[in-house]
Structures are given as structure tokens and as C-alpha cells.
Amino acid sequence: MTKDDKIEALQIISKRLVYTTAIMMLVAGGVSLGGIFQDRIMISWLVISCGIIGGFVSIQQRLKRMEDNELKLLSQSWPQILVIPLFGGVFAMVLYIMVLSGIVDGDLFPNFYIQKPEGIPDNEFLESLLWKTYPMTGEDFGKLLFWSFAAGFSERLVPSLINSKVNTTEENPP
Template sequence: MDLNETKMMLVISRRLIIFAILSLVLTTILFALSFVFQQRLMLSWLVFECGIIGGFVSIQQRLKYIDIEEMQLLSQSWFSILMIPVYGGIFALVLYILFLAGLVQGHLFPAFYVPEFDTPPTTQNVVAFLTTTYPAQGADIAKLIFWSFVAGFSERFVPQIINDVTKRDTK
């Protein structure tokens, strides 16, 4: 690796660290406010943040293996660096929805307490769903955090699950 590549890698790494720290600070503030005001913890924020962190770790690990053109793009553009972690957060939220919908289930995945809906469903049912749906046990919270990180870390993980679910449902 030549001096120019090393400089670009350092610029990218610094930017990744800055964004990761800002993201963690923002999430810490949101969690602190929920505890201080004794409000329910917004799991969607936690899921999104874990996906973002997974994306940051993924980029950092791949830096040694990317070609010079991509490294130049990443070192010159803040937006390019943010794209992968933000996609990781979005993929983590999609995976969360797949868990809640029961489309991804099993011992390795989190189980959730989901309130019953009336027939026909009411607005209160939707409000209850949005405010009282939580992982069933402590281990399920840990599983949710883990899989959210994986969704951000592995770019192909959630798209592959979506592909598998759509194939399964069309058979």
C-alpha cells in the first residue's frame, strides 16, 4: 500500500469514527430521555442504531480490500461513507418488521409479545401494537440487538431473507 492509499484510508477511518460517535451519542441521548421521563424504550431506534453500527464495522473491515477508485470516492465524499451504515440501519428495521410479522421465526430469532387485535381491528389496537409490542424475554432483546447488527454488517443478509420469503410465499 502506497502513501496516498494510506492517507485515504486514514481519512475514511476518521470519518467513520466521527459518524459512529455522533450516532452513538444521539442514541444515548434518546435512551437517556426515555429513562429520565420513564417512557417506553423505542426499540426501533435501538434496531436502527445497531444496524448503523454494523454498517460502520463492515466498512472498516473492508477498507483493506477495496480498490483504489472506491477508496478515492469514499475519501472525498462524506455521503458515500454514510450510505452503507444508513442502509444497514434500514435493513435492520426491515428485519425487525419481518420478525414482528412472524415471517422469520425460530429458536435463533427473537420472539415478541404482540397484543391481540379485535375483530374488526380498531385504532386502539394499532396504538396498542405500536406501544406495547416488545421482545418476550430478555434473551429476545439480545437476539434482536444481535440480528440488527448482522443486518447492518452483512449487506446481502436482509435482501436474501426478503428473496427467500417472497419465493416461499409464491409457491
């Protein structure tokens, strides 16, 4: 790949990343802020948005160090471009679920207010879980945003956490 070909590939990839990330952010942001008219935002979609941004920043930083064949593949494939920030959002959501469930915890992770169900959990409880689960403090909110971004930025973070928890469970069954 010549220097000019490499520059052109980088430009194509960057433009496509910006387009796909912008569309994903509009969708995720629209959903998370949709409840603002009810004095609520949907934290799960905010988490996904931060993960998408993390994935975007990560790939942008790696582009100049990529091999020619990787650049060629990315510059010729919309799906390959779409997958990068999308995985960031998915990994952020998985980490959010791990933190909410207590699978991952500690001082570095946020604490949440989760409304307890009255009796057997039902659809109302699920709605409450989605719309009324919030970080306990401003510090917890900052931790949530940081970890959501980090989950998207570091493509090995969440899979490593999952493997670590699975291995611990296999070694020490309940």
C-alpha cells in the first residue's frame, strides 16, 4: 500500500467511523434522553452511549498503527466499521449489568439506588429497574461514566472480567 493509498484509506475509515458513531449516538442518546420529559433519563442507554464513544476513540487511536491489510479491510467494509463502536456499547452494557448484579463490585465501581419490588417482581418492577435505577451519588455517576467509556475503549476489559468470574466460579462452585 502506497503512502497515498494509506492516507486515503485512513480518511475513508475515519469518515465512516464518524458517520456510524454519530448515528448510533443519535439513537442511543435519543432513547436515553427520551424520558427527560418525565424527569427521567434511561441510564442504560447513557451507558451504551459512553461505550460507543469509548470504542470510537479506541479505534481512532489505533488507526495509524494498523497494518496495511487491516486498513484495506476497514476501508472497504461498512460492517467492519459499524462493529467497532457497536461492540463498545455492548461491552459497556454488559459491564453495567455485572455491576448492577454485584458480580463486579468494590470502591472503584458505582453503587446504585434500585427500587425493591413489592412482592413478586412483575412488569412494573422491570419498568422501574429501567427508568428508576440511578447511581447513588455524583461520584457514583462519574464512576459509571468512566467504566462505561473504559468498557468500550478497552476491547479486552469486559471479556477478561467475564473470563475471570467464570474461572472463579468453575474453581469454586456454589
